[in-house]
Amino acid sequence: MQVPETPKDLVRTPLVTNERSLSWITNQVAQFIENKPPMWWWIALIFSASVAVLVPYYISYLIGTGVGVWGLQNPVMWGWAIVNFVFWIGIGHAGTLISAILFLLNQKWRTSINRAAEAMTIFAVMCAGIFPLIHVGRVWFAWWLFPLPNANQIWPQFRSPLLWDVFAVSTYFTVSLLFWYTGLVPDLATIRDRVKSGLAKFSYGLFSLGWTGSNRHWRNYEKAYLLLAGLSTPLVLSVHSIVSFDFAVSQLPGWHTTIFPPYFVAGAIFSGFGMVMTLLIPLRTICKLEDLITVKHVELMCKVTLATGTMVGYAYAMEFFIAYYGGNPYELETFINRAMGPYWWAYLAMVSCNVITPQFFWVKKFRTDMRIVFILSIFVNIGMWFERFVIVMTLHRDFIPANWDYYTPTKVDVLTFVGTFGMFMTLFLLFMKFLPMIAISEVKGVTPQANPHHKLGGAKEGKH
Amino acid sequence: MEIACTQDHGSMEGRPIIREANIQQFRKHPDFAASSMGIDSHFPHDLPSKVYNHPYESYEKKAEEKQKKDGTTLYPIIKSSVHQWAMTIDLNACTGCNACVVSCQSENNIPIVGKDQVRRGREMHWLRIDRYFSAPVTVPEGSDKGKIRSEKNLPADPQVSVQPMACVHCENAPCESVCPVNATVHDEEGLNLMVYNRCVGTRYCSNNCPYKVRRFNFFDYNLRPLDSLYDSPVMLDKLPRRPTDEFEIAKLVRNPDVSVRMRGVMEKCTYCIQRIEGAKIAQKIKAGASDAVEVPDGVVRTACLDACPAEAITFGNKLDPNSAVSKSIKNPRNYSVLGYLETRARTTYLARVRNPNPEMPDYQESLKSPYTTQEYFKTNAEDPFGHHGHHGDNHSDHGHGADDNHAKEGSH
Ligand code: SF4
Numbered sequence: 001m002q003v004p005e006t007p008k009d010l011v012r013t014p015l016v017t018n019e020r021s022l023s024w025i026t027n028q029v030a031q032f033i034e035n036k037p038p039m040w041w042w043i044a045l046i047f048s049a050s051v052a053v054l055v056p057y058y059i060s061y062l063i064g065t066g067v068g069v070w071g072l073q074n075p076v077m078w079g080w081a082i083v084n085f086v087f088w089i090g091i092g093h094a095g096t097l098i099s100a101i102l103f104l105l106n107q108k109w110r111t112s113i114n115r116a117a118e119a120m121t122i123f124a125v126m127c128a129g130i131f132p133l134i135h136v137g138r139v140w141f142a143w144w145l146f147p148l149p150n151a152n153q154i155w156p157q158f159r160s161p162l163l164w165d166v167f168a169v170s171t172y173f174t175v176s177l178l179f180w181y182t183g184l185v186p187d188l189a190t191i192r193d194r195v196k197s198g199l200a201k202f203s204y205g206l207f208s209l210g211w212t213g214s215n216r217h218w219r220n221y222e223k224a225y226l227l228l229a230g231l232s233t234p235l236v237l238s239v240h241s242i243v244s245f246d247f248a249v250s251q252l253p254g255w256h257t258t259i260f261p262p263y264f265v266a267g268a269i270f271s272g273f274g275m276v277m278t279l280l281i282p283l284r285t286i287c288k289l290e291d292l293i294t295v296k297h298v299e300l301m302c303k304v305t306l307a308t309g310t311m312v313g314y315a316y317a318m319e320f321f322i323a324y325y326g327g328n329p330y331e332l333e334t335f336i337n338r339a340m341g342p343y344w345w346a347y348l349a350m351v352s353c354n355v356i357t358p359q360f361f362w363v364k365k366f367r368t369d370m371r372i373v374f375i376l377s378i379f380v381n382i383g384m385w386f387e388r389f390v391i392v393m394t395l396h397r398d399f400i401p402a403n404w405d406y407y408t409p410t411k412v413d414v415l416t417f418v419g420t421f422g423m424f425m426t427l428f429l430l431f432m433k434f435l436p437m438i439a440i441s442e443v444k445g446v447t448p449q450a451n452p453h454h455k456l457g458g459a460k461e462g463k464h
Numbered sequence: 465m466e467i468a469c470t471q472d473h474g475s476m477e478g479r480p481i482i483r484e485a486n487i488q489q490f491r492k493h494p495d496f497a498a499s500s501m502g503i504d505s506h507f508p509h510d511l512p513s514k515v516y517n518h519p520y521e522s523y524e525k526k527a528e529e530k531q532k533k534d535g536t537t538l539y540p541i542i543k544s545s546v547h548q549w550a551m552t553i554d555l556n557a558c559t560g561c562n563a564c565v566v567s568c569q570s571e572n573n574i575p576i577v578g579k580d581q582v583r584r585g586r587e588m589h590w591l592r593i594d595r596y597f598s599a600p601v602t603v604p605e606g607s608d609k610g611k612i613r614s615e616k617n618l619p620a621d622p623q624v625s626v627q628p629m630a631c632v633h634c635e636n637a638p639c640e641s642v643c644p645v646n647a648t649v650h651d652e653e654g655l656n657l658m659v660y661n662r663c664v665g666t667r668y669c670s671n672n673c674p675y676k677v678r679r680f681n682f683f684d685y686n687l688r689p690l691d692s693l694y695d696s697p698v699m700l701d702k703l704p705r706r707p708t709d710e711f712e713i714a715k716l717v718r719n720p721d722v723s724v725r726m727r728g729v730m731e732k733c734t735y736c737i738q739r740i741e742g743a744k745i746a747q748k749i750k751a752g753a754s755d756a757v758e759v760p761d762g763v764v765r766t767a768c769l770d771a772c773p774a775e776a777i778t779f780g781n782k783l784d785p786n787s788a789v790s791k792s793i794k795n796p797r798n799y800s801v802l803g804y805l806e807t808r809a810r811t812t813y814l815a816r817v818r819n820p821n822p823e824m825p826d827y828q829e830s831l832k833s834p835y836t837t838q839e840y841f842k843t844n845a846e847d848p849f850g851h852h853g854h855h856g857d858n859h860s861d862h863g864h865g866a867d868d869n870h871a872k873e874g875s876h
Contacts (some may be wrong), residue, residue: 057484059673060696060698061696061698064696064697064698065683065693065695065696065697066681066682066683066684066727067665067682067691067692067728068581068586068682068683068693068694068726068727069694072667072680072682073584073585073586074585074586074587074670074676074679075585075676076585076675077667077668077670077671078667078668079679103562135666136664136665136666136728137663137664137665137666137667137680137681137727137729137730138663138664138665138726138727138728139730141664142664144645144662144664145644145645152662154645154646154662155646156644156645156646157641157643157644157645157646159641159642160641160642160643160644160668162642162644162666163644166644188745190870218795246668249642250638250642250668250671250672251638251672251805252672252674253672254669286783328503329479329503329843329844330479333477366867395671398674398676399479399481399675399676399802400479400481400594400629400674400675400676400801400802401475401476401477401479401481401596402471402473402592402594402595402596402627403473403676404472404473405472405585406472407585419730
């Protein structure tokens, strides 16, 4: 009798290609910190820093003059500031999703992108945080939104979604920062051990908290990391749900819908992954990290983008259907007006960028062609900005036609937003220079040779 | 050329904002406005109070129960005050003359912002006159609704309908629940208050106000001359302020009973709270030790009411069944704008009745229905005066759901 042949093991594509050794990984990531920064880095830094100057410049003008320098007007009391706030907060979603949720789900491919994505999250949340603060009419009283004891004995109002926002965003920022920092500790120690100059050694030493890589350190570290991942997971979902409440809790047709929280979360992940791809695709080429951020990584991100983009498309369709099916004429008119009213171009941009763009990712050829992915990811970013614009512009035509008007942004609106891009890029470039862009220790754990059964792996003699 | 205009859109889009009928229709259905137009006309009349409790009711009940049970309560018992203010505006009497708007402006120290700001949509009027044009629907018969919607297609021979609109002092005010700092709150006399000192200017209240009657101080309109609103104090050697002597003169224009608002603060109709308080204080002095603190009807006259030559505005204490406003509320023509939102507006409107002149060339056309009503009929595919249209009697007897005929109409 013939014994059937054992079926062959399906081999997983390795997450670090070209059988790179562990020391190669360390060297490759650390070299950017150790060597003099290249010319392009200086040019990029000077350029983005000069764009970033627009932010303090226009904020001081705004605060010195009044929010009237923006294009706001009677029915449209929230304009670009809120659009930009939601846009940046949405981008800030991918980082924590990648590092927390994918960690809990044991998705090993997250290791080579999580560091950069988390940095992006923190910088995006910083950009986002500017807007709600400066958009209030009397900035110097913005601290009234915090439940601080005061002589007036007035609490903030806990029924207001804006207050929930304050808590949600500040919690999210704090936890993301802690999570990012915890993950950085072992890598900071690696850098500390490698840098030469005294000041650098001192600073990296200070922030690596005396890490020696002992068994005990690793145990504590991994526990802390797991706990923080558990803490941040609900936050990923809650922050954008709460941001969506700013709209959903009001009674405006087109805002007052229960679909908003899930739809906003899907959109946030969608835009976050779009931005991660926009940043990492050039970065992997420029910094020669193709063996760590492989085509497979990009492909997987494309798939997440496809899934969330399609969810967003479903939400668009469902909103329309419910507006019709719900039988409220005001609601229906709002949606017809979104698609066919004065802002039809924004609606068109939103639908084509967010629904059509990700559909290209069904095709493997597109997912694996870095140039195409890069271009499509930019469309995702544009589309998600327009989505927020369309939502906020719902204000321009509501219940009573006598109030209807048309909102146009001013130079100050536009340039402040442009300035936040400069700020974001400046922070990201500094991050590239001073911190390990890739989680060195984590990537080492997912190399093929980290598996004891691998031909190069395990504690075999001479194999290190 | 761009004209500075406070209202950009001319059509009511078939919405039941101003409700009108012809005299013949009115005779048949005197309560047409509340019972056969708008989504709220489809509510069974006894339902809303069961679905939503009035915030004060549950609060008071809780407090009373608690006190009965254990003798004490942490809930302060809010005794409904002796006054509950309310206003009605008779659209039949209103001619849209704008006297109330001007009166309100000068009474309440409302800044004058100039045509550039108005062009940007930043007029500050607390009280405004909404003006709509409407055309007979038979003209674009066969064409689509877009005909009515387009602003470019203003009818050649329109009917005009006007409506004064200010804060309607909702009992369930949507603006209040969204303010993160408690700057807009309700008082026990039913006024929606705006606490300028507490306002940080998130402008969320305005977004959530269905009537969009809140006005925001985008600049220091009182402090700066209008031509230097946009000047940054950082970039100039001299502060963009009114010269002191000019400012001193401008001060004389102000009503000393009303605060002047700085930039970054929201404002809106207060029902002339300074006049209400003045009347209450005077009454208290008169009452002395006695209980007669209730301000007699007709003593509180809001600025708009004072100025109205047509006496379209009635204001007073709703708790007093004999007050002019209570009587006016009982008028069958009385209705709430956007009543279906259950904001429970304190300002309600008396629907307009047209009496077309047989001598006019468009008599035959206007005889059918006022044009706004025709538009409403067209947009909502229901005729308020048609066979199925008049709901009033059905709803008071049994709910909407029980009535198969009505459930099938479906499109409202
Ligand atoms: S009309 Fe607007 S401002 Fe006035 S109470 Fe109602 S929601 Fe508030």
